[in-house]
Amino acid sequence: GAVVSQHPSRVICKSGTSVKIECRSLDFQATTMFWYRQFPKQSLMLMATSNEGSKATYEQGVEKDKFLINHASLTLSTLTVTSAHPEDSSFYICSATPRGQNPGNTIYFGEGSWLTVV
Amino acid sequence: AQSVAQPEDQVNVAEGNPLTVKCTYSVSGNPYLFWYVQYPNRGLQFLLKYITGDNLVKGSYGFEAEFNKSQTSFHLKKPSALVSDSALYFCAVRGPNTGGFKTIFGAGTRLFVKA
Numbered sequence: 001g002a003v004v005s006q007h008p009s010r011v012i013c014k015s016g017t018s019v020k021i022e023c024r025s026l027d028f029q030a031t032t033m034f035w036y037r038q039f040p041k042q043s044l045m046l047m048a049t050s051n052e053g054s055k056a057t058y059e060q061g062v063e064k065d066k067f068l069i070n071h072a073s074l075t076l077s078t079l080t081v082t083s084a085h086p087e088d089s090s091f092y093i094c095s096a097t098p099r100g101q102n103p104g105n106t107i108y109f110g111e112g113s114w115l116t117v118v
Numbered sequence: 119a120q121s122v123a124q125p126e127d128q129v130n131v132a133e134g135n136p137l138t139v140k141c142t143y144s145v146s147g148n149p150y151l152f153w154y155v156q157y158p159n160r161g162l163q164f165l166l167k168y169i170t171g172d173n174l175v176k177g178s179y180g181f182e183a184e185f186n187k188s189q190t191s192f193h194l195k196k197p198s199a200l201v202s203d204s205a206l207y208f209c210a211v212r213g214p215n216t217g218g219f220k221t222i223f224g225a226g227t228r229l230f231v232k233a
Contacts, residue, residue, distance in 0.1 A: 034221070044223045114159065
């Protein structure tokens with residue numbers, strides 16, 4: 001099946017610094033990728049929809065200047081958490097759908113990235 | 119509002135017994151329904167989906183789910199549970215009325231299978 005890779009799987013950063021998380025579709029092209037945040041023992045919260053070659057669409061309540069998303073190619077989207085604070089510590093997951101397929105097709109998820117801000 | 123409900127936070131079942139994880143949805147139109155499984159500290163793995171056709175869908179690892187339009191349900195089932203099935207299960211819905219084909223996830227149900 002299709003593979004979505006996230007890197008890094010775990011990262012620890014200091015308060016006030018920025019950290020970048022990459023999401024790559026390894027064997028397919030994805031015009032759209034999604035970024036989620038998951039708190040312990042909770043469901044996934046959609047943060048934003050990443051569109052290749054255009055600006056990301058953010059969900060209500062998500063600060064676009066804090067969570068910068070860049071979808072520079074058909075296989076790579078990045079999430080940068082700027083000026084990180086301890087409350088940004090969370091599990092971040094990306095997903096992608098193969099280009100050209102209809103919305104009923106499967107969405108593939110990355111393995112997730114644990115961010116700890118100290 | 120479009121939503122997905124997983125009424126049980128946790129399901130406990132003995133190994134070898136059948137298991138059911140419940141899911142109901144409130145989405146207008148003809149949505150696409152999915153089940154995903156998440157193991158600790160991992161991403162989500164696709165189990166199965168319903169798009170159209172036969173109401174009984176078979177998926178990975180022996181799981182199946184039955185789409186019931188009148189009850190707006192899509193319960194996940196397995197005839198004989200394994201200890202290794204213990205994980206967090208998410209029901210998800212996607213469709214033309216979920217905001218640009220975004221995926222709406224249920225809150226998740228934690229399955230514990232005892233040996």
